[in-house]
Amino acid sequence: MTRSVTRRRLVVTAGTLTAALAGCTGGTDDTAEPTPTTTDSTAALTDSAPVPEDASCGVCNMMPAKFPDYNAQLTVEAGDRVFFCSSGCLAAYYVDPGNFEPAHEGATFAGLWVHDHETTELIGARSAWFVRETNADRVADPMQRNPLPFAAESDAEAYVAEYDELSESDILRLTDFDMDLATFYRGRFFE
Numbered sequence: 001m002t003r004s005v006t007r008r009r010l011v012v013t014a015g016t017l018t019a020a021l022a023g024c025t026g027g028t029d030d031t032a033e034p035t036p037t038t039t040d041s042t043a044a045l046t047d048s049a050p051v052p053e054d055a056s057c058g059v060c061n062m063m064p065a066k067f068p069d070y071n072a073q074l075t076v077e078a079g080d081r082v083f084f085c086s087s088g089c090l091a092a093y094y095v096d097p098g099n100f101e102p103a104h105e106g107a108t109f110a111g112l113w114v115h116d117h118e119t120t121e122l123i124g125a126r127s128a129w130f131v132r133e134t135n136a137d138r139v140a141d142p143m144q145r146n147p148l149p150f151a152a153e154s155d156a157e158a159y160v161a162e163y164d165e166l167s168e169s170d171i172l173r174l175t176d177f178d179m180d181l182a183t184f185y186r187g188r189f190f191e
Contacts, residue, residue: 045110058082059089069120088146092186129156
């Protein structure tokens with residue numbers, strides 16, 4: 001236990017120093033690459049963070065660090081950071097956070113990040129375009145059923161154009177996520 005407390009203090013100290021130095025060089029937005037941050041500062045809540053090796057998905061309990069091209073994360077304005085194995089788990093949590101963490105019922109999110117389906121770069125979920133992919137056989141991602149995030153609308157449109165059963169109506173924004181979408185992707189995790 002002492003070792004993890006010491007390591008945590010070192011990470012918090014390093015993250016605070018990094019955040020302080022970043023503040024001197026200019027602001028960031030939720031489209032930036034992951035940088036070391038802490039969750040005890042309001043500014044840090046708007047920055048993505050590296051996924052800890054021991055973090056478990058806030059919905060399904062898988063290990064997000066094992067899926068570096070697919071994992072996602074969000075921060076709650078109250079100060080918590082939640083990691084996910086995939087965009088489908090983030091979608092479920094975004095729609096009904098209180099189902100997974102009672103303290104987050106009605107929570108407001110400071111930042112949300114997903115990995116672009118094509119480039120695998122971490123991007124801001126608020127600015128992303130999502131394709132409501134319904135065919136688990138087309139994508140080899142965790143949980144085998146996820147909305148596919150794209151940084152550019154044109155990339156989402158190109159993906160949809162490849163498949164007859166998909167249409168422009170399958171292109172969504174984060175604000176379009178609803179309980180129907182959440183239960184389609186992660187229904188078994190709702191009580």
